[in-house]
Amino acid sequence: MANLRIEHLNKRYGATTVLNDVNLHIDEGEFVVLVGPSGCGKSTLLRMIAGLDGASGGDIHIAGKLVNTLAPAERGIAMVFQSYALYPHMNVRKNMTFGLKFTGVPPKERDRRVAEAARMLRLEELLERYPRDLSGGQRQRVAIGRAIVREPAVFLFDEPLSNLDAALRVSTRVEIANLHRMLKSTIVYVTHDQVEAMTLADRIVVMNRGCIEQVGRPLDLYYAPANLFVAGFIGSPAMNFFEAMVERVESGCACVAGPGFRSFELSAPSLKVGDRLTVGVRPEHLGRGADGPFAVEGVVELVERLGESSFAYLRRGDDRLFVAEVRGRQTPTPGERATLTAAARDVHVFGASGLRISTQSDG
Amino acid sequence: MTAEQRVRSLSVHLVLIAYSVLAVGPILLVVMNSFKVRSAIFGAPLAPPDPTTFSLIGYQRVFRTAHILTYYSNSLIVTLVSMALVLLFGAMAAWALTEYRFRGSTALALFLSIGIMVPIRLGSVAILNMMRSAGLNDTLTALILVYVAQGLPMAIFILSEFIQQIPKDLRDAARCDGVPETRIFFEVVAPLLRPAIATVAVFTIVPIWNDLWFPLILTSSDSTHTVTLGVQQFLGQYITDWNSVLAALSMAILPVLVIYVILSRQLIAGLTSGAVK
Numbered sequence: 001m002a003n004l005r006i007e008h009l010n011k012r013y014g015a016t017t018v019l020n021d022v023n024l025h026i027d028e029g030e031f032v033v034l035v036g037p038s039g040c041g042k043s044t045l046l047r048m049i050a051g052l053d054g055a056s057g058g059d060i061h062i063a064g065k066l067v068n069t070l071a072p073a074e075r076g077i078a079m080v081f082q083s084y085a086l087y088p089h090m091n092v093r094k095n096m097t098f099g100l101k102f103t104g105v106p107p108k109e110r111d112r113r114v115a116e117a118a119r120m121l122r123l124e125e126l127l128e129r130y131p132r133d134l135s136g137g138q139r140q141r142v143a144i145g146r147a148i149v150r151e152p153a154v155f156l157f158d159e160p161l162s163n164l165d166a167a168l169r170v171s172t173r174v175e176i177a178n179l180h181r182m183l184k185s186t187i188v189y190v191t192h193d194q195v196e197a198m199t200l201a202d203r204i205v206v207m208n209r210g211c212i213e214q215v216g217r218p219l220d221l222y223y224a225p226a227n228l229f230v231a232g233f234i235g236s237p238a239m240n241f242f243e244a245m246v247e248r249v250e251s252g253c254a255c256v257a258g259p260g261f262r263s264f265e266l267s268a269p270s271l272k273v274g275d276r277l278t279v280g281v282r283p284e285h286l287g288r289g290a291d292g293p294f295a296v297e298g299v300v301e302l303v304e305r306l307g308e309s310s311f312a313y314l315r316r317g318d319d320r321l322f323v324a325e326v327r328g329r330q331t332p333t334p335g336e337r338a339t340l341t342a343a344a345r346d347v348h349v350f351g352a353s354g355l356r357i358s359t360q361s362d363g
Numbered sequence: 364m365t366a367e368q369r370v371r372s373l374s375v376h377l378v379l380i381a382y383s384v385l386a387v388g389p390i391l392l393v394v395m396n397s398f399k400v401r402s403a404i405f406g407a408p409l410a411p412p413d414p415t416t417f418s419l420i421g422y423q424r425v426f427r428t429a430h431i432l433t434y435y436s437n438s439l440i441v442t443l444v445s446m447a448l449v450l451l452f453g454a455m456a457a458w459a460l461t462e463y464r465f466r467g468s469t470a471l472a473l474f475l476s477i478g479i480m481v482p483i484r485l486g487s488v489a490i491l492n493m494m495r496s497a498g499l500n501d502t503l504t505a506l507i508l509v510y511v512a513q514g515l516p517m518a519i520f521i522l523s524e525f526i527q528q529i530p531k532d533l534r535d536a537a538r539c540d541g542v543p544e545t546r547i548f549f550e551v552v553a554p555l556l557r558p559a560i561a562t563v564a565v566f567t568i569v570p571i572w573n574d575l576w577f578p579l580i581l582t583s584s585d586s587t588h589t590v591t592l593g594v595q596q597f598l599g600q601y602i603t604d605w606n607s608v609l610a611a612l613s614m615a616i617l618p619v620l621v622i623y624v625i626l627s628r629q630l631i632a633g634l635t636s637g638a639v640k
Contacts, residue, residue, distance in 0.1 A: 052535050073541025085532035089554040098550075099540025150540070 002063030002076065002153035002186055003028045004049065009058035011044055011210075018044050020210045022058070026203075031180050031187045035197040036207035036233070042190045043158055045207070049188060050079050050156050063153050073103060075154075078147035082159040084139045086131040086146075093127040096146045103150070113149040120182065121145050121175075137168045144179070157189040161196060173199060194234055198222070206230050228354040231280050237311060239280045239348070240322040242296070246275040256349075259318035264293040266349065268359045277357070278350040283311060285346035286324040292343040298322065300332045314338065390616065397421050397609035404605055421606030422614075430585050431611065434593035439618065441503055441589060442571045445510035449567050450560055452511070453518030458548050460519065461526045462534070472523075478516030483509065484576060491580055505581045506589075510574075514567040521566070525559035526552065561629030565622070572619050590615045 004026040011019040019041045026032050034042040047053040049060060051072040060067050067075045086095050093114060100110045118124045121141040131139055140160060147155055160176070161169045177200055180187055191197055197204050198218045206213045206221065206229070213233075214226040225231035231239050244258030254271040256279065257263030271277075281294060298314030301321065310331045312324050324340050326332060349357045395411055396404045403416035410416075425431050460472050483490075490509060491500075499505040529552060537547045553560075578592040594611040597604040 072539045079539045081532040083530055083532045085536035103541040
């Protein structure tokens with residue numbers, strides 16, 4: 001268990017910058033999820049923490065120790081790979097103990113750790129089997145077991161659930177959460193799946209194009225995204241965006257108008273007349289009949305029924321589509337005209353630079 | 364199966380059968396005739412031995428007159444030691460060239476691929492001179508050195524391809540586990556290369572075992588002759604002892620056959636892996 005400090009980390013391959021001045025502090029015992037679209041540098045960051053890739057600049061401290069020049073094994077990390085990366089010619093027990101031989105763990109201690117990990121991960125029956133005889137979920141548990149027996153200061157997970165089918169992904173996700181509760185270890189976890197990120201993380205790090213866009217607790221990211229990228233990335237289906245402009249300002253209240261929605265009043269003192277804005281509203285916050293300052297009208301084009309709710313795709317005045325989540329059995333029919341509203345606290349406003357503009361309803 | 368499919372599969376099989384007969388025929392002829400008396404070899408070369416023509420005279424003569432066992436053990440030593448060295452150094456070099464980027468690695472890989480294209484026999488005179496000045500003339504060591512040089516480029520080429528197929532995550536996992544680089548090679552990578560190693564082993568062994576050229580120019584005494592060279596003493600300018608030649612050749616086939624059978628399962632896996640995945 002240890003904290004992790006990353007300062008001004010850079011990674012360049014020739015002319016391309018993969019990571020650009022990344023700063024991140026992770027507390028002891030914290031479960032941090034790195035999330036972002038593919039190619040955003042999250043896996044590279046993880047590999048650099050592991051010591052598998054070198055840095056072009058910047059420092060990595062694990063447990064207060066500068067580890068820039070240390071080999072992976074000396075950093076006190078253990079990594080779980082997306083492909084499991086089990087040694088195919090060794091049985092489960094050997095897979096778990098192989099690395100311990102070289103790090104000076106005496107045989108008795110090795111056996112104890114394997115027994116402990118096997119109990120925790122329900123691998124006792126499988127210890128003498130080979131990876132080829134195991135199912136995907138079992139292989140993933142062995143890979144996690146191999147990390148546990150190293151008793152690392154920091155666990156690194158690189159998209160560990162991507163190769164599993166949907167049902168197994170959910171159960172393994174729960175297992176990883178339980179594991180974190182039991183071991184109370186520091187975990188850095190990379191995924192592109194925001195459900196994994198939201199459910200597992202103490203804090204989420206949203207990355208894009210080699211930079212950190214926002215670091216925060218899952219619900220903070222959801223309810224108060226710092227910028228357009230985070231707003232669009234967190235949440236499914238993605239947030240609806242409407243282009244807007246400030247028309248009038250009267251005693252701290254700005255009147256915001258734009259194509260496709262009814263103009264509304266916004267209490268944001270920093271706004272000036274003529275400011276270009278982007279207004280964002282999540283599909284699940286758009287409702288029929290509810291009253292709110294924000295109202296948008298559209299014609300239903302397509303309805304996706306999920307059971308407990310449906311996603312309605314509507315074409316609005318300026319000929320663009322937006323999505324609304326409709327709960328209950330009553331689903332809208334294509335061709336129907338509907339007016340949807342959202343409460344003031346569910347309306348996100350972003351400035352021309354893409355950064356969030358705080359409004360008074362943010363509280 | 365439609366008529367067209369049947370015709371197609373029949374024609375494919377005809378070609379394959381014809382090829383097999385062509386390839387196996389001469390070997391069968393050698394083995395068959397090695398068990399016949401001299402007159403029967405010339406009288407009816409295509410007939411199998413029958414009670415009247417059966418004879419072991421060739422084998423008796425080979426064992427009595429020639430140092431066949433010495434030749435045999437020389438061939439075995441040269442072939443097996445060369446193979447072991449080619450596999451060891453080939454795999455290590457292939458690993459280094461694919462896994463690590465270092466100054467001159469591309470040039471080195473290029474240099475080695477030139478070795479595949481240029482036949483080593485072009486350097487016979489230079490090799491002979493080198494061996495003589497190194498005092499290695501007429502030794503098995505000389506042969507082994509030449510064969511290792513001959514086998515290495517191809518071995519490195521084939522093994523590099525296979526090493527690239529081993530998932531990178533596996534090496535990274537081993538590094539995170541704290542396994543030293545040499546142990547990663549010998550205990551993680553090498554076991555996974557088994558099919559490739561079997562393939563390279565067969566490709567290495569056959570030309571070495573069958574080679575006549577280098578034993579001819581590099582060895583001069585009976586104690587260093589190999590089987591292929593030893594057989595030549597039965598081929599005279601005026602009289603050729605066909606019984607002995609055929610008997611010795613039949614025996615020379617055996618070891619390669621045995622090695623092939625042992626490696627064949629791995630070999631097939633090696634030849635087809637990558638094609639069917």
